Amino acid sequence: xxxxxxxxxxxxxxxxxxxxxxxxxxxxxxxxxxxxxxxxxxxxxxxxxxxxxxxxxxxxxxxxxxxxxxxxxxxxxxxxxxxxxxxxxxxxxxxxxxxxxxxxxxxxxxxxxxxxxxxxxxxxxxxxxxxxxxxxxxxxxxxxxxxxxxxxxxxxxxxxxxxxxxxxxxxxxxxxxxxxxxxxxxxxxxxxxxxxxxxxxxxxxxxxxxxxxxxxxxxxxxxxxxxxxxxxxxxxxxxxxxxxxxxxxxxxxxxxxxxxxxxxxxxxxxxxxxxxxxxxxxxxxxxxxxxxxxxxxxxx
Amino acid sequence: xxxxxxxxxxxxxxxxxxxxxxxxxxxxxxxxxxxxxxxxxxxxxxxxxxxxxxxxxxxxxxxxxxxxxxxxxxxxxxxxxxxxxxxxxxxxxxxxxxxxxxxxxxxxxxxxxxxxxxxxxxxxxxxxxxxxxxxxxxxxxxxxxxxxxxxxxxxxxxxxxxxxxxxxxxxxxxxxxxxxxxxxxxxxxxxxxxxxxxxxxxxxxxxxxxxxxxxxxxxxxxxxxxxxxxxxxxxxxxxxxxxxxxxxxxxxxxxxxxxxxxxxxxxxxxxxxx
Numbered sequence: 001x002x003x004x005x006x007x008x009x010x011x012x013x014x015x016x017x018x019x020x021x022x023x024x025x026x027x028x029x030x031x032x033x034x035x036x037x038x039x040x041x042x043x044x045x046x047x048x049x050x051x052x053x054x055x056x057x058x059x060x061x062x063x064x065x066x067x068x069x070x071x072x073x074x075x076x077x078x079x080x081x082x083x084x085x086x087x088x089x090x091x092x093x094x095x096x097x098x099x100x101x102x103x104x105x106x107x108x109x110x111x112x113x114x115x116x117x118x119x120x121x122x123x124x125x126x127x128x129x130x131x132x133x134x135x136x137x138x139x140x141x142x143x144x145x146x147x148x149x150x151x152x153x154x155x156x157x158x159x160x161x162x163x164x165x166x167x168x169x170x171x172x173x174x175x176x177x178x179x180x181x182x183x184x185x186x187x188x189x190x191x192x193x194x195x196x197x198x199x200x201x202x203x204x205x206x207x208x209x210x211x212x213x214x215x216x217x218x219x220x221x222x223x224x225x226x227x228x229x230x231x232x233x234x235x236x237x238x239x240x241x242x243x244x245x246x247x248x249x250x251x252x253x254x255x256x257x258x259x260x261x262x263x264x265x266x267x268x269x270x271x272x273x274x275x276x277x278x279x280x281x282x283x284x285x286x287x288x289x290x291x292x293x294x295x296x297x298x299x300x
Numbered sequence: 301x302x303x304x305x306x307x308x309x310x311x312x313x314x315x316x317x318x319x320x321x322x323x324x325x326x327x328x329x330x331x332x333x334x335x336x337x338x339x340x341x342x343x344x345x346x347x348x349x350x351x352x353x354x355x356x357x358x359x360x361x362x363x364x365x366x367x368x369x370x371x372x373x374x375x376x377x378x379x380x381x382x383x384x385x386x387x388x389x390x391x392x393x394x395x396x397x398x399x400x401x402x403x404x405x406x407x408x409x410x411x412x413x414x415x416x417x418x419x420x421x422x423x424x425x426x427x428x429x430x431x432x433x434x435x436x437x438x439x440x441x442x443x444x445x446x447x448x449x450x451x452x453x454x455x456x457x458x459x460x461x462x463x464x465x466x467x468x469x470x471x472x473x474x475x476x477x478x479x480x481x482x483x484x485x486x487x488x489x490x491x492x493x494x495x496x497x498x499x500x501x502x503x504x505x506x507x508x509x510x511x512x513x514x515x516x517x518x519x520x521x522x523x524x525x526x527x528x529x530x531x532x533x534x535x536x537x538x539x540x541x542x543x544x545x546x547x548x549x550x551x552x553x554x555x556x557x558x559x560x561x562x563x564x565x566x567x568x569x570x571x572x573x574x
Contacts, residue, residue, distance in 0.1 A: 070430060071435040075414065090395060158543070176531060177538055180541065
């Protein structure tokens with residue numbers, strides 16, 4: 001049985017906001033990239049929406065992270081060594097926070113280029129860069145660029161779970177599932193968000209239902225990972241802490257948020273349930289609550 | 301590189317006077333604490349950004365009269381940063397602020413730390429504390445400035461019973477072995493060395509002679525003394541599998557429509573929009 005004598009790092013609201021937005025940014029980019037790479041031409045509009053929202057979301061992330069620092073002015077110490085006599089870049093592959101800092105920077109570049117391209121494709125030539133990004137991202141290079149961006153998006157949406165696990169905190173360090181769990185949840189929330197945004201456009205009808213189907217698969221994946229999460233905690237003896245007090249209720253709400261996409265996948269949601277505007281909202285609340293309960297239950 | 305230094309804290313002769321706490325605060329100019337009445341004689345509570353030594357008091361006075369206490373009427377221990385050979389805090393620090401010094405101690409560079417607090421989540425001993433005043437994290441420096449001047453750390457110098465001993469690490473280990481042999485010869489069955497060898501975090505430069513199990517003093521036992529990086533492989537593998545399944549799910553969801561472009565789902569979708 002695991003015994004912990006650590007203190008909590010007091011990662012709270014800024015970090016919750018970061019985990020939520022990074023999940024949606026990475027997930028939205030990943031889904032948009034999947035649509036771009038393996039979807040049909042009719043999926044282009046949703047792919048553009050995904051690229052259009054990923055960059056604004058990811059821009060907020062470093063702001064939240066910087067605000068959470070005790071010395072916000074030293075945010076760049078994550079990237080550049082300032083130790084006297086050891087100048088150079090700062091990178092530790094075994095520290096997820098170090099890897100994540102670089103990944104966020106690089107993903108931000110990919111998200112920015114794809115954002116410019118999507119803006120141009122939306123026939124807004126007044127956008128910065130004009131139509132140049134469209135030319136750059138056409139053909140084989142564009143597909144390779146999108147594929148690398150897809151991998152980065154998946155990483156951004158998930159590494160935060162590994163960051164928590166690579167510690168000695170109760171719950172976080174007692175399971176290997178958090179990275180996968182955060183990723184499944186991020187993909188589910190992003191599919192729901194894109195599905196909700198698609199409802200506002202007339203050229204996305206054919207893709208919207210498929211997003212809901214994808215959301216169902218992602219929710220199923222998340223459900224399986226939640227079960228494994230609790231099994232791993234039971235094996236280390238920290239499941240009681242994870243479900244103590246209000247946390248059990250919040251986990252019930254998280255599970256409840258999976259029901260609409262799962263029903264939709266099973267074909268039992270009916271048209272009303274699958275198309276209701278409230279479903280994406282429920283899913284997104286579930287994404288937020290899952291991160292909330294993981295972050296706070298370990299630190300209380 | 302200078303010779304590795306060490307603390308040997310012999311809890312069997314600690315009298316709980318807290319001279320180490322006071323000396324540490326005075327030398328390092330750490331702020332005082334508001335008075336608190338905690339369990340027993342403890343009014344410090346825990347190690348944090350302004351308490352780099354903490355004398356623990358564990359009441360083991362038997363309820364029933366007894367003839368042999370075996371040194372356990374009270375368990376006292378002057379706790380401190382362990383300056384681990386394999387330091388969890390140093391491992392995760394993303395800025396390189398936490399370094400190993402020429403004295404083989406673990407040190408936080410205050411001008412490099414940006415207050416991310418990853419080290420707090422990693423330290424298995426709950427040693428490091430965050431200061432709202434400086435926006436950085438703090439812990440015992442092993443009196444780095446005194447070491448550079450050839451002096452012993454303030455706590456060791458102040459300790460009136462030599463419960464805290466300081467010197468070259470190898471010499472401290474020899475003294476600990478000798479003390480253990482003495483206690484065992486006197487019939488002590490509970491005495492044990494913690495961090496003397498490499499079984500706990502590769503060895504501790506601040507190691508202890510304990511009079512009970514490590515857990516009693518808030519120290520993880522050998523089984524639980526694990527490094528944060530152990531979870532890298534499992535965590536990233538979990539991501540890899542989930543990402544693969546997620547991508548397959550996404551491709552399946554969007555490819556299915558291509559095979560059935562006029563199927564009922566499209567009809568339903570069209571119906572909703574009409």
